[in-house]
Amino acid sequence: MRATDNQGSFLNRISIRRNQVVSMDNNHEQELEDIELFQKHVGDRFADLLSPAEDTSVDALLSIAWLRKILDVFLCCEAEFKAIMIMGRDPSQISKPPLDRLLHELLDRVVKTLDVCNAVSHGVDAVRHFQKLAEIAVSALEQRPIGDGQVRRAKKALNSLAVAMTLEDKDGAVGKSTERAWSFGRRGGGGGAVNKDRNPGNFRPICWNMAKGWSASKQIQAMSSNLVAPRGGETLAVPIYISSMVMVFVMWALAAAIPCQERTGLGNHFSVPRQLSWAQSMMGLQEKISEEWKKKEKKGSAGLLEEMQKMEKLAQSLTEFADNFQFPAEPERLEEVENQVAELAEICKKMEEGLVPLQQQLREVFHRVVRSRAEILDALEQGGKSSASIM
Template sequence: MRAADSQGSFLNRISIRRNQVVSMDGNHEQDLEDLELFQKHVADRFSDLLSSSSEDAADALLSISWLRKLVDVFLCCEAEFKAILVMGRDPSQISKPSVDRLVPEYFDRVLKALDVCNAVSHGLESVRHYQKLTEIAITALEHRPIGDGQQPQAAERTWSFGRRSAVNRDRAAAGQFRSLSWNMAKGWSASKQIQAMSTNLVAPRGGESSGLASPVYVMSTVTVFVMWALVAAIPCQERNGLPTYFPVPRQLVWAQPMIALQEKIAEEWKKKKEKNRLAGLLEETQRLERLGQSLIEFADSFQFPGETERLEEVAAQVAELAETCKKMEEGLVPLQQQIRELFHKLVKSRTEVLELLDQSGKLSASTM
């Protein structure tokens, strides 16, 4: 995998400098080279995500497989960022203005990201529940050939959606998701968490753009984007008011594919909001929702013995439901494992850097 290969090469090169601790001023060219390579890797990885996000692609935008790639991208970026921040560097460099302000701000975003990871993990449990309900409906539809005059109604009763209207179906599904994922603190809001994470997300200017402030900003932006995309895709507690935009300067080359993805996801969110469908943008659940609505409409209008062409169409839809559930069965647990890995990596990195800063502060105090 190209992302993993580039990460390994990058980390190996920086590790050579582990015992070559010099001041930033004395190694400025090397720092600039590391920063340029880091930004290139971020651009390449998000370009790959963008190119694989078409509807016809195997990793369609906000599908389970696409989200797994997104989390992998984050883990690679985070590992490289920590290498730039820590490996082969005098800890006192992290304590210099304005890095001494930006690094704590970044790790404050990390704390908020940990809450988002918990919310997303709970949301994935609700998606798995949704999948199981769909499998019950599939079993009911496959138990006997459709057309016996009773089977469609039996399957419809099994289905988890309501019947009165499309709006009621969507509200019922969204309410079910919320109740199943309501494991965060009372009053906790995914949308407010994302808004808080994007506060003070300002690109460095002047001399800061060539120092440590720049990779901190890059990683802060990557963190906000990834958490925002996960919240948009997975049902989380209280997403009303989820921002569809956070400012990223378009002139930054590394950010351009990320901005393009942000615009595509925001457009999907707006479409779903207009239809009162806010259970999430996960591609598989949207497909289940679309197919389920079609099958319910079929059951509502079914008259024995049924038209052969329509029965064949329904059979194809049931097969598509089964295939989608199979993909969910294969992908949801690995995605949950990745979210847990992401959580623990963030905790570990935050602890390591804060300990390093604490040691640097104690060393400075002892020499005064």
């Protein structure tokens, strides 16, 4: 990934510069140059995520592969931000107003980010449940000749899938439907088809349960409520603002794509600054995702994940076939169903291959921001002690 290459050279350059003895003027000029380069990297990375819909060579917006890319972007931006703010820097430079206040506001967003990661991780487990129910339907409808028994089994799985998706999106607590609609038994007999290849460790959320009143929508709103673009003065306020915007945007996109607890009105909580060049692609992505969210709210589907939306449409069509099935089925209809089953099987394969790495990246983001928060707090504490000793 080109962003990773840029990040490596950028971090190496900062490391070399900070180890050199340079004048205050030169150091300030280099800092401005580093911040300018950071802004360029952020703009380039989000431009790569904003690809034309007709370009079939790139990953679809809000697909599993696309979400993995945006998490890579988050990790790259986070590493570069930390390099600018604390790598080889005298802590006293960031422990004075207004930077100390801005950094504490950023650290508060980090805590809320950890909550969103928890909720999304739990949501991934729900998506995995959808996948397993769809696989049962696929297995039944792939049988030849297809008869009443296979159709009944597929219909049962498809009905459970419809119930699960509805509950995940509207119950206000992701995971309830995973318990209630597990029609084929997770804990005992009859559950072999669901449990096959299931490793509980791979899909255990970072924190299994969210608080009853927790809301993904309110969490994103709180993260963006005091987020104001700097108007000049303090140079280092710029990367703090950029890092905060990236954090809020990525968490917002994840919460929109993956079933999360209470997401009402998620599409309207924060604005991306139009006047900043690095934010143009981010703004374009926000507009696209918001449009998809409006469609979602009208039809009541369970999240914007590309694979999940396709699964939902195919499941509805196959349920209609199962409801009206009479043996023997018409050859034309059987051919149509065969194509739909093959497409659903391909979606299940993408989920099987992509959900584990996605959850691993969520864990990496979680642990990375925990470490970064500790490092920034340590730098602020050291800077405060230095200032106190001078006084």
